[in-house]
Amino acid sequence: MNRFKEKMIRRFFQLNGLFVIFVLIGIFVLLIRNSYPAFREIGVWNFFSSAEWNPTSFTGPKYGILAQVYSSLIVTFGAMLIAVPLGVATAAYISEVAGPGVKNILKPTIEILAGIPSVVLGFMGIVVIGPLIARVFNLNQGLNAINGSILLGIMALPTITSLSEDAISAVAKKYKEASYGLGANRWQTLVSVVIPSALSGIIASIMLGMGRAIGETMAVLMATGNSPAMPENIFDSLRTMTATIAIELGEVPFNTTHYYALFAVGLILFIMTFLVNLVSDIILHKYQEVD
Amino acid sequence: MNNKTKVKVENLNCFYDDFQALKDINMEIKSKEITALIGPSGCGKSTFLRCLNRMNDLIEGARIEGIVCIDDYDIYQNGTDVVSLRKKVGMVFQQPNPFPKSIYDNIAYGPRIHGIKDRSRLNEIVEKSLKNSALWEEVKDRLDTSALDLSGGQQQRLCIARALAVEPDILLMDEPASALDPVATSRIEDLMKDLAENYTIVIVTHNMQQAARISDRTGFFLMGELIEFDRTETIFEKPAQQKTEDYITGRFG
Ligand SMILES: Nc1ncnc2c1ncn2[C@@H]1O[C@H](COP(=O)(O)OP(=O)(O)OP(=O)(O)O)[C@@H](O)[C@H]1O
Ligand SMILES: [Mg+2]
Numbered sequence: 001m002n003r004f005k006e007k008m009i010r011r012f013f014q015l016n017g018l019f020v021i022f023v024l025i026g027i028f029v030l031l032i033r034n035s036y037p038a039f040r041e042i043g044v045w046n047f048f049s050s051a052e053w054n055p056t057s058f059t060g061p062k063y064g065i066l067a068q069v070y071s072s073l074i075v076t077f078g079a080m081l082i083a084v085p086l087g088v089a090t091a092a093y094i095s096e097v098a099g100p101g102v103k104n105i106l107k108p109t110i111e112i113l114a115g116i117p118s119v120v121l122g123f124m125g126i127v128v129i130g131p132l133i134a135r136v137f138n139l140n141q142g143l144n145a146i147n148g149s150i151l152l153g154i155m156a157l158p159t160i161t162s163l164s165e166d167a168i169s170a171v172a173k174k175y176k177e178a179s180y181g182l183g184a185n186r187w188q189t190l191v192s193v194v195i196p197s198a199l200s201g202i203i204a205s206i207m208l209g210m211g212r213a214i215g216e217t218m219a220v221l222m223a224t225g226n227s228p229a230m231p232e233n234i235f236d237s238l239r240t241m242t243a244t245i246a247i248e249l250g251e252v253p254f255n256t257t258h259y260y261a262l263f264a265v266g267l268i269l270f271i272m273t274f275l276v277n278l279v280s281d282i283i284l285h286k287y288q289e290v291d
Numbered sequence: 292m293n294n295k296t297k298v299k300v301e302n303l304n305c306f307y308d309d310f311q312a313l314k315d316i317n318m319e320i321k322s323k324e325i326t327a328l329i330g331p332s333g334c335g336k337s338t339f340l341r342c343l344n345r346m347n348d349l350i351e352g353a354r355i356e357g358i359v360c361i362d363d364y365d366i367y368q369n370g371t372d373v374v375s376l377r378k379k380v381g382m383v384f385q386q387p388n389p390f391p392k393s394i395y396d397n398i399a400y401g402p403r404i405h406g407i408k409d410r411s412r413l414n415e416i417v418e419k420s421l422k423n424s425a426l427w428e429e430v431k432d433r434l435d436t437s438a439l440d441l442s443g444g445q446q447q448r449l450c451i452a453r454a455l456a457v458e459p460d461i462l463l464m465d466e467p468a469s470a471l472d473p474v475a476t477s478r479i480e481d482l483m484k485d486l487a488e489n490y491t492i493v494i495v496t497h498n499m500q501q502a503a504r505i506s507d508r509t510g511f512f513l514m515g516e517l518i519e520f521d522r523t524e525t526i527f528e529k530p531a532q533q534k535t536e537d538y539i540t541g542r543f544g
Contacts (some may be wrong), residue, residue, distance in 0.1 A: 174388035178450070180349060182401040182457055183378030192404065197391055 017099075030126035031267040038063070038260035045265065051230045053244065055258040063261045065268065071145075071238035072269075074231065075220060076213045078149025079156055084206055085151075087160030088195075091202075094161075095169040096190055107162070122222030125151045130223065137235060143225035147233045153217040156209035163208060167201025168194060200283045207280030210255040213275045217242035240271045294476035297322035297397050297461065297491045298343060303357035305338055305347065308519050312338045314515045316357070320508075321323050324333070325483060325492045327502035327523065331538070336495045337385055340463045340510070342495065346378035378405065381459030383467045384482040385495070389438035389453070394421075394430050399440045399448055401457035420516030421488075424452035425478035443470040453480065455486075462486065468501065499539060510517050511535045 039047060042063045050064025094106055129150055130142030171194050179189040195202070217240075225237025226247065239247075245262050252259045298320035304418050305313035312335045328336045329537040338347070345366060347353040359366050366376055378401075391396050391533050398417040405415060417434070421427040430441070438449055447470050454462060466485075468476045483492055485506055496502050503523060510520040511534075519526060519535045530536045 170352075172388075174384070174386060175390055176386045177346065177349065177384065178390060180452075181344070181346060181377060181382040181384065181402070182404065182453065183374050183376075184404045185374045188404045192400065193390060 006263055009063030028244070028270070031270055033230075034263035035267045038257060038264040041257045042264075048263075048275075053228050053239075055248070055252075055261065061225070061258065063257070065241075065265060068230060068239060068241045068244050068265065069268065070180050071231055072214055072223075072272075074211060074234075075145055075148040075152060075209060075224065075238070075240060076137040078146060078234065079213045080206065080210055082153030082248070083156040083209055084158050087157050087205070087209070088164050088202060090161045090193065091164035091168055092190055094173055095165050096194065109166075110158050110161050113154070114162075118155065118216060118218040119222070121151050121154060122219040125223030126221060133235075139235055140156075141225070142225055145224060145231055148220040148224040148238075148240070152213040152216055152225050155216060155219065156213045158214055160205045160209040163205030164202045167198040167205065170201065171197045189285060200286055204280040204284040207276050207283065211276040214276065215242065215269065217246050217275050221246055241265050245269075260266070293325055294321040294398075297319070297361065297365070298493075299358075299360040299363075300342075301358040301360075303339075303342060303355070303359060305335070305342055305356075306353040307352045311513050312480070313342070318510060318517060318520055320491060320493060322440060322491050323487055323489065324507040325487050325494060325505050327506035327509045327537070328493065328495045328512060329497070329499065329502050329509060331433065332497075334512040335515045336512055337465050340382070340465055340493060340495060343378050343461070343463055344382055345371075346377075348373065378457055379459055380461045380463060381454040381457055383447075383450050383454050383462070383464040385465040387450050389441070389446050391437065391439055391450050393435045393447065394438050394441070395434040396454050398453050401453060405457065406508075408431045420450075420452040420456040422483055423455055424448040425475055425482065426452060444475055447471060448475065448479070451482075459490070461491045461493070464492065466495050466497065469497070472528065476501070499527075511538060514537070 003271055007133060047063055047065055049066065050062065051070070052062040052064045054062040062204065088112070090106075094103055096108065126143070126148050129131035129147050133144070133147055135142075164216040175193050175242055176189055179193045184192070220240050221243040224239065224243065226239045227237040228239045228244070228245035245265055248258070249262050252262060292385060295317045298318075300318040300320075302310060303313055303316040313337070316339065328339065330336055341347045342355060343361075343366075344357060347355060350424055355367060357367075361376075361380065365371075390400065392400070393457055398420050399413045402413060402416050407416070418427065419433075421430065426445060430449075438446065441449060447467060451467055468479050471479065480501065483494065486492060487507075494502075494506065506523045508521065509523045509526040511518045511526065511530075511532075513534060518531055519532045521531070525531075526535060527539060530539065536542075
């Protein structure tokens with residue numbers, strides 16, 4: 001009887017695991033099947049080498065993905081520029097410097113930050129950050145690349161902070177003791193022993209934060225202005241891959257080139273986030289082996 | 292030998308939360324001598340050692356009462372520079388704890404944080420420290436490999452080398468030879484005798500012969516109390532306390 005129960009329980013978990021894999025593969029197959037016509041009709045080279053995306057042009061629709069990919073990357077890069085130093089420093093502060101009181105306030109606060117719906121953040125981008133950017137840099141409007149970067153930075157911050165904090169506090173106490181025992185001060189111990197020992201965990205957290213930022217849709221859609229042209233600088237309005245899909249997929253007729261092209265954008269996005277997550281997973285694994 | 296006092300411990304009590312780990316310890320450690328601490332497991336030897344360079348500061352809930360004077364300076368008084376105290380009072384921990392860095396970087400860590408940047412000077416220190424801890428021959432061709440790949444005994448010697456590289460005044464060693472074979476052990480013992488020409492050494496050991504062989508003075512701890520502290524010959528030949536004799540002759544412990 002007990003045997004049987006155990007077997008059933010094992011089956012149950014096995015099925016759950018298989019289901020997740022099945023869904024993942026299903027999504028991948030769906031994306032490939034629906035993108036294939038786009039690649040055939042537009043041409044792979046054309047699709048990847050052109051920066052012009054204009055599916056409704058009278059002179060012949062243009063399906064170049066380059067501007068979107070570049071926009072996604074530049075906004076994400078900007079977000080990382082904000083979130084990485086801030087996140088890692090906060091993590092180091094929480095686990096190495098802060099007293100238990102501050103820690104007990106700061107940690108939940110950061111976790112709450114992760115729970116803010118992205119549409120709310122996007123709203124903040126429009127009504128608070130946008131006008132602020134416009135005023136500070138003397139622009140006529142503030143819906144642009146940095147606005148998106150700031151929002152995405154805020155969104156990636158909890159991931160980076162809490163995972164980095166885990167990695168930093170997991171650094172064995174004996175390493176810190178060894179360092180203090182040699183007459184190192186707190187700062188030296190943090191920089192030369194603690195952070196290097198936690199580095200793979202920190203990098204993995206950054207990759208995960210980045211994965212989240214690349215895939216994020218609503219906030220960037222609301223805050224970046226969505227001009228489909230290639231952005232020239234960080235004050236330009238731009239349109240990311242996610243925003244393009246979200247804006248256009250609702251209105252596009254089924255089974256047209258445009259429809260398939262949007263799936264192709266989705267496929268590229270999927271591959272990008274998949275790679276980022278894969279890299280972070282590999283790094284985390286390596287990290288666990290070292291410990 | 293009538294050396295001057297290097298460390299003077301007066302009425303030292305140490306608590307971990309409510310548990311009293313050291314009870315009213317009084318001890319004078321002489322300069323340029325080897326002082327051995329013996330006693331059964333859990334009697335407070337490591338705790339005592341850690342009071343001497345304030346490593347217990349890092350333990351939450353640890354509390355200290357009493358006076359520890361090093362060179363006539365009370366190290367627990369307000370305003371003590373703990374960082375330079377620990378540079379002066381080096382420590383080899385009970386568990387080998389090399390950094391997850393290369394062998395070279397492990398040894399160079401101390402000198403580097405104390406401001407030595409010159410590569411050839413660092414090379415010199417690394418070589419000398421590794422020679423002193425009897426590890427040089429085994430690792431001289433693999434200084435760039437990770438210290439974590441060394442065997443337990445090699446890691447122990449690496450940690451000794453790392454402590455030596457800072458050139459402390461006083462060296463606290465918590466069972467530095469527990470994972471070493473007889474050859475390495477005797478090299479470490481020779482090293483300690485050499486070092487005692489210039490350094491003050493306090494060593495915790497579970498090995499009676501080792502304490503008898505190398506130390507000038509021996510302290511016997513039991514359940515947080517210092518039962519007896521005297522010249523090593525006295526402790527081993529005619530101890531004043533029955534408990535000491537029982538322990539040394541293996542009748543308990
Ligand atoms: N961090 C700590 N928190 C609470 N209690 C501790 C802590 N460290 C040590 N103790 C307790 O203090 C007592 C003395 O411990 P200590 O490590 O000094 O013993 P020891 O003589 O070094 O033993 P051993 O020979 O096994 O190393 C023990 O009862 C131990 O349980
Ligand atoms: Mg001990």
